[in-house]
Amino acid sequence: MEAFELTPPDWTQSAVHAAEFCCPACRSSSKEAKRVWVNRRSPVYTEDHRRKWQEFYECQCGQIWWAWSSDRPPSELVNKERDLPPPRFFNPFDDL
Helix, strand or coil: CHHHCCCCCHHHHHCEECCCCCCCCCCCCHHHCCEEEEEEEEEEECCCCCEEEEEEEECCCCCEEEEEHHHCCCCCCCCCCCCCCCCCCCCCCCCC
């Protein structure tokens, strides 16, 4: 998979830094990108000692852009209510 190759693909060379986490030309989200590459060889450390990476995207419109992984908006899947039954706790006295 190209996204996690160690060396950058040639198409990343013309990337522009996006001020927001979307294509700077057409404002499409990263989910709509044709290709992705994450620069995991050179993480940058923030003031609170967290790592962030450059994420490169080739948009459907042809624009090549990059943004910091820390600027990516939170996933809509994170806060969804999970449809799981409540946990069943073991009680040794239930069968008495």
